Amino acid sequence: MYEGAIQDLIDELGRLPGVGPKSAQRIAFHVLSADPADVNRLAGALRKVKELVRFCTTCYNVAESDQCRICRDPRRTDEVLCVVEEPKDVVAIERTGEFRGRYHVLGGAINPLEGIGPDNLRIRELMTRLSAGTVRELILATDPNTEGEATATYLALMVKPMGISVTRLASGLPVGGDLEYADEITLGRAFEGRRAV
């Protein structure tokens, strides 16, 4: 335990995901000995992300204006919509270069143990988008783990009666994993080989 500002910083860092007490202490002392210009740049980046970045009003990806770059791109098709859990999954799929449609970011997955149900996700917003009638294929690209599968199953049941073709990424993705950790080739193949559900 330290006193004052250095302990405050260790406490704040320790509240970040994936940062344990030891890492928090190491980062705090790194900041203490770092060049003031570097620390100011970090502080500025933290402030700017809260000031400038918001969620796209259409797909809920991160954006710096009302709509994200992908929703604004006129070269992409509105007929294929890919559902993912988080903005980082959009980045993972974009890296494959296999997909030219639009996205819908749910903001998580159904997880009864943590009290996350369909109402806590942007499912109502998804249904509103689908009811416009433009989407012909809905790709369920939720994570290949229990919560992601439960979410995909739930969405398939909701969407299939609307007459929209529903597909799921092909196997080959590491089961129990996170979409973002799949390499580009595996994820790209899973995309090409997606199956109707």
Ligand SMILES: [Zn+2]
């Ligand atoms: Zn968007």
